Amino acid sequence: MKYLLEARSLVAGYGELTILNGCDITVEPGSISVIVGANGAGKSTAMKAVFGLLEVRQGSVKFEDQDVTGCTPQRLVELGMGYVPQVANVFPSLSVEENLEMGAYLAASLTEEGLDRVYSIFPILKDKRKQAAGQLSGGQRQMVAVGRAMMMKPRLLMLDEPTAGVSPKVMGDIFEIILKVNESSVGVLMVEQNARQALAIADTGFVLQTGQNLYTDTGEALLANPEVARSFLGGKH
Amino acid sequence: MNPANRSRVVIATALIIALFLAAWFMLSPVTALLYLSTGLATAVIVLGLNIQWGYAGLFNAGILGFIALGGYAVMWVSVPPVPEAIAAGGAGLLSVIVKLAVTAICIWVLHLAAKRLPINLPVWLLRTLQVSIALAGYIWMKTEFVIAVEAIETADTLDQTMKGFIGGLGLPVLLGWAVGGVFAGIAAWFIGKVTLGLRSDYLAIATLGIAEIIRTFLKNADWLTRGTLTVSPIDWPVPTPREMNGMLESGLEINLKWLGISAEQTATAVGRGLFIAVSAIVLIILVLMMERALGSPWGRMMRAIRDNEDAAAAMGKNVVRRQLEVFVLGAILMGIGGAMLVSLNTLFDPSSYHPPRYTFLIWTMLIVGGSGNNLGAVFGALFIYMLWEMSEPIAQFLFFGGADMLTALIPGFEPPVDLASRASQMRVIVIGVALIATMRYAPKGVIPER
Amino acid sequence: MEYADLLNAGVYFINKGLLNAFKIGSIYALGAVGITLVFGILRFAHFAHGDMMTFGALIAFAGTVILRNLGINTEPIPTGLLALPLAVAATIILALIIDRHVYAHFRASKSPPVVFVMTSIGVTFILQGIIRLVGGTGDRQFFFTAVSNGESIREDKGRWLVKFDWLRDHFDGFTQKLVITMPQLWLFIFTAVALVGLHYFLNHTRTGKAMRAVSDNEDLARISGIDVGRVVKVTWVIAGTLAAIAGTLLAMDTQYKPILAFNLLLPMFAAAIMGGIGKPFGAVAGAFIVALAETFAVFDWRPIAGYLFADRFDMTASMALVPAEYKLAVPFAILVLVLIWRPTGIFKGQVL
């Protein structure tokens, strides 16, 4: 198996609108892939298309060499994928623990073990487990969201801007967590605004523009590419 | 009009004519004419709903309230006053009105004060104060009101058919049609002030409730409406069939035998024909006015608001204000239509206003006809109204036929005694199915918006 | 003023005021919980809810007639109660059929809420028609005399009297008593059991939690692998069950009418909105608040004033704040006030 996830020439959009014009996204087993790009480039749209939340009009999605184009999100979760959306990624009126339980909805037997695992990664959540997720701080909410997606022990974790709205300290923590998750040979596909840090830990990077791959390369190479640096990494080196 | 719509209009017109002819030959010419004129008056109401929903996307589930207010208005304007009742309770009522006015002014002044004066009153405190004043005003006038009402309802009158209520103004009935619009418009302004800006199904619930309250009030305010005793006759803007008959006897002979109308029916037919002419003129004038409004910058703005409220608000349009205008305008048409209906029936019966008939049937008419399109609204009104009326005799026919068959086949089978009233429920089902089927298979209606 | 009068006034107040409010509040609560669940999960105001209640009552009535004619008599349990499971099952099936053949299509095409509301109005039409077509247009009593095997059996509504004998012995002139009819008693029992059960279900079972999750955030629920279609079905099962119970017990306590529940729609919506959409227990609180307000707005205080301040008032006119005909105006006023002041409800429900 060369790729854990292999999405080729995706075309997708909302209603009449076409946002993705044939973009490619791949994740190798146990590696980290990062998608960067300007606001509105179609990064979130690409994630949604891969996860079966949008109709894929052309192109294909394969997970572990199995064609999953057009599968329901439920099926993808069963197969071993987890997804954390960019916004509205917790159930606000459910408690932290209930949020996590919902992550293991399809396999109740994994609940106990999953809770232990998530609480050991995010100890703070254990203290807050009875609190409604809507009352948490932005960073804690993000932890709940990531925790929920990890309950089923996915082999591919998809994160849409996991560090949005968190303090630099928590941002560092989240990157560390991602690395830690990745160590246990979980593949990670994430969208990041903090492109510099993200590409630094990325095995593969994709730079999207108007729904197409502008650059595809290793994280290191992209960081070193002056074109990419100028338009997407901002200011100083 | 685009070509696709043109053929649809032709088909729609043919459908209406077919139903009309069916009523003409299966029932009677007079009945067919009655259906046509009721359909025309209803079309004015549906036109009003089209403005609210088709132009602006406002979900009004209280159409009945505006129709009933229009009906009350035409009764009030055209029926003569009852002097004995006014002598008995007029002074008391006047005092109640003054007290209510004082209360209203207090609330208004408070509103202005909070707005203009430099004191910073929290909104909840202001509202609480206003509600308390309203409550106090209510208690202040209640006893006096009860006494005045009692006096009016028990006053002895010379004319027994007018006993128990205060009467009206005794003015021409056509004025009553206009006043019907005014009453409904005023009510809509208050209702809109409070409820517009709510999410669509909240608006529906709120308007539904107000309509029920208007209905309850008209039904129970015997001093104002004679309640269940009903008020009749109410005048026509043209000679009524009875007056027509008088004229015919006095030598004005019109022979309509060639139309299949018997000589006895001639008077009725001519009278109804004149009423239809007047209704049609009113309807055509209103349709033309609405078409102009829709094509004007105001109409374009309305549709922009309907299609994307947030974007329109972001562009600096005063969305709620525009919606209020449109809500009032639509209600005025509903009031006029309601007045026309009461005038046509020559009877004001406040307990006849039932939500299925006067709110939801109107909705069905618009949805089936094609919301956003005035022509569609008129078509839907005529078509659905005739379908509604015709499905009753057809259901009766089928039901009694079926009952006879079962009685013959199964020994001891007895059809329920209330078979007729059960059969008449079929039309409710027919309309429900028509509504859901349209929503599902032709969500834009028979004549869609251009 | 004597103590006996005070007692008389108190017992009268409980009997004619509070008990009534609790009875109607229980009905509203059972209906409003269904409405708020549907509102929270399917995201539209279900106008046909009242007719589901009436439908349940009609089936229960039909079942009662059949059971009585079979000569089954289980006094003191009313026969209508034996027919209740049938009514519940029929109402659930009805709700599921409607959902499958009507609402599911609009859900699949992601129609706006207005379309659903319009459609539910169409459903109201059809249900009203069917109910009258099958059950006739007249009113019907659950308690009647039936003839079985040549023997005529009469069933009474049954009542539970509290006479306070001990107090009667001690206070001369204390005459008031509490009267609770059997259907009312059962209504209170069913409401309590249903609400406790619902609380357990929503907070302690996986399906219940999944229901709350869908109500919170449907997309995220899908992403988590929750079967939203199943949650929708469960919602209808619960709403149908509660509607059938409420309709049947209301009809048993008063009588079955084809428009049994249309007038309940507004107070139930008022309760659901007041409690905050998607919050079943907010809806319960809302239901009892609406019921109390409504009952005491039209409550005639004359007898109580008579006990407490005998002869000091002219008591020919009613002492109710609002004439009984305008009872409907009370929940409506509450609804409007809530919508204006706190559109999210007093318990902060979701903003749809």
Ligand SMILES: Nc1ncnc2c1ncn2[C@@H]1O[C@H](COP(=O)(O)OP(=O)(O)OP(=O)(O)O)[C@@H](O)[C@H]1O
């Ligand atoms: N639900 C939707 N309906 C219609 N258009 C949408 C929708 N969601 C996104 N779009 C449009 O699709 C385009 C791409 O959006 P997308 O969310 O994929 O951007 P992004 O790359 O994730 O941006 P950001 O960095 O801001 O998250 C944007 O132009 C956006 O307006």
Ligand SMILES: [Mg+2]
């Ligand atoms: Mg994004």
